[in-house]
Amino acid sequence: MDTRQLSDEFAKIGAMVIEKEESLVDVRNSHATIVYLTSENAKTQNGKKICGQCEKVPDKYKWSVPADFTITVFLPNIEGFTDEQKEILIFHELKHIGIVFNADGTETYSINPHDYEDFKEIIDRFGTEWSVSHDN
């Protein structure tokens, strides 16, 4: 089961991270809307725990999800995360948001792939082990 619920906690973290991170200036300056969700699913991919997921809402679902992007946090996989780890996770997910400001004033949205296994800026600043829970 992967039932997703709106998350005030991660919406607040997201707003704070967007405000303070220089590399998110495009997100800050765009009209893109983001809905933050949590899931009780212990999601894995290729045997690795997935902490979060950023998705572009397809046009055909816009009627049901009033946003351009969703960021989902898989709660069982972030057990024991500190506030700082939660912030880095949301920072990571926000860096997936791709925005092109078009000449006619419209904006085109996409999902940015990772630079490497992660984003170079995240690795440089927080190392490769930032998501390892302090409980482990």
Ligand SMILES: [Zn+2]
């Ligand atoms: Zn990612």
